[in-house]
Amino acid sequence: MIKSLLPNRCVLVLVNVLLVFATQAQSLSKKEIESAAEDALPDAVKDLFEFLLIPNDGNFPEHIEKNLDRCTVIFSDLGFNIQRLETTGAPLLFAEKTYKKKAKTMLFYLQIDGQPVDTSAWNQPSPYIPVIKKKVNDNWVIVPTVENRADLDKDWRIFARSASDSKGPAMAFISALRVLEKLGEKPEYNIKVIMDFQEELGSPDLPGLVKSYSTLLKADAILIMDGTRHLSNLPTLTYGARGIATATLKVFGAKRSLHSGQYGNFAPNPVFETARLLGSLKNEEGKVMIPGFYDGIELSAIEKEKLNQVPEDMEVIKTSLGISQPDMVGETYQESLQYPSLNVRGLKAAWVGQEVRTLIPSEVITEIDMRLVPESDGKRLMESLKSYIIDHGFHIVDSIPTDEERAKHKKLASFNYRLGSSPFRTSFDSSLGKMLNRAMNHLFDDNYINMRTTGGSQPIGPFINTLGVPAVALRIPNPDNSIHAPNENLRIGNFLEGIMSCIAVLNQPMP
DSSP, X not given: OHHHHHHHHHHHHHHHHHHHHHHHSOSSOHHHHHHHHHHHHHHHHHHHHHHHTSOOBTTOHXXXXXXXXXXXXXXXXXXXXXXXXXXXXXXXXXXXXXXXXXXOEEEEEEEOOBOOOOGGGSSSSOTTSOEEEEEETTEEEEXXXXXXXXXXXXXXXXXXXXXXXXXXXXXXXXXXXXXXXXXXXXXXXXXXXXXXXXXXXXXXXXXXXXXXXXXHHOOSEEEEEOOOOOTTOXXXXXXXXXXXXXXXXXXXXSSSOEEHHHXXXXXXXXXXXXXXXXXXXXXXXXXXXXXXXXXXXXXXXXXXXXXXXXXXXXXXXXXXXXOSSXXXXXXXXXXXXXXXXXXXXXXXXXXXXXXOOSEEOSEEEEEEEEEEOTTSOHHHHHHHHHHHHHHTTOEEEXXXXXXXXXXXXXXXXXXXXXXXXXXXXXXXXXXXXXXXXXXXXXXXXXXXXXXXXXXXXXXXXXXXXXXXXXXXXXXXXXXXXXXXXXXXXXXXXXXXXXXXXHHHHHTSOOO
C-alpha cells in the first residue's frame, strides 16, 4: 500500500514545486523587456522633459500644487484612483490600482521635489528647462532638439534640476507602467503610490500622515524610487539608508563687527574659537571625538565579508574624488557607511572674494549635519555634541547674548538642532530582497549591486515603524550626476536601464 502511494506522492510534490516556480517566473523574457523599453525611450524622454519643466522647490506652495496637478493627471490616465492627503503643512498625493484580486500589494515611494537652485551657476538658460548634452573634448555641449529623439545616444545626458533626484526615477516607473499597458500585461501585484513634495525639506509632515493613513497605506512591501547607483554605475539595490539630524551653531564675538586695524590684538575674533572647537571634533584619522559617538556598532566578520562583496577599488575611488587618504572610520568605503557621520555643511563669517572687508566678525555660523544608523539615536548624539561644546568652555544662550552674559562669559554660543529622517535597514534575505534579486538577475545576470545601506537619507522610517514592512531602494541615476548641485544630470543609458528594471520588477510575482 505504501509503495503504491509513493509515486503519486512524489508527483504531487513535483507538481507543487513546479507551481511555486511558475508563480515566481517572469512572463516577459529579457529580450522582450529590452525591446519594449527601447521602443518606449523617445516618448519617455519627452514625458520626462515635460515633467522637469515644472519648478519643484518644496519651499514654494505654488510649485507643490503644479507638480501635484501633473502627477494627478499622469496616474489618472493610467487608471489609478487618486487621493490628495492633507496635512498641517504640505499635501501628499496617493494613487492606488488593483490589478489582481487577493494579490499582494507593493507601495512605491516617489520623491517629486528638488533642492533650491542658483540659476547663475548652471551652464544652460535655466535649471527648469531641460536640455540634452553630449561630451565633446571633456565639455558638455547641448545637443540640438530632435523631434522624435529616435537616435538617442546612451551616453548623452539630460541636464535639469531633479533629472536624477528624483523625477527621472519616478518617470522610469511611470514609463514601465505604460509599457506593460501597451503590451497587454498587468503587474504581478497591486500597486499603491505615495508622492512626496517636500522630501528635500526632511518630509516634516510624513510621520504624522503615515499614522493617520496607516490603513490606506497598508502594503506588503515598499519600493523606493530614489537614490544614486553605486560608484561602478551598475544597477543597484539598496537595503537601508542613514537618517539625518542637523544643527546650527553660532559663536559670538563683539556686539558688532569691528575694524581690524582699530581693534585687532584687542577684540577676540570668534573665528579662532570656532576653528579650535570644530578642529577638535575629529582626529587626524577623521574619527569623531564626541564620547560615545560610535557606541553600539560592531561589524562582525560575516557582515564585513558581505559588505565587501561590493566591487570597489580604493585607489580608483580616491583618484575619482581627488583625495590622497580617506577618513579611517571604516576599513573600506562600504564599511564607512555603516557608522554615523558628522559633517560641517556650511560656514559663514563676514565676507570673502571681492566683498572682503578688514573686519573682525561679530559672529560665526556653522551648519552641521549628522548621518545616523539604526544603532545610533539622533537626539542622544546631538545632546552629546551640545555637552561637548559646553565642556569646551562655551556658555550656551537661547538667542542673542545679553549684556550680562557678555560681561560674564568669555566664550558664548547658541546651539539648536532638528531631527530629520530616521535610519532604516532591511535584511538582504527578506522576501522583498529575494524577489528584487530575481528580477534584476533576469535582466542583468550577476552584473548588479546589493548594498546594505546608502550614505544619504530617505524618509522611509515612518512607513517601516508604522506599517512594519520591508523597504528597498531601486537606484537608477549615474553616480556622477551632480545631485543637489548645479548641472544635475541623468545619463540616458541609466534612464533606459531604469525603465527596464521597473518593467522586470513589476513583472516579477511577490512571494
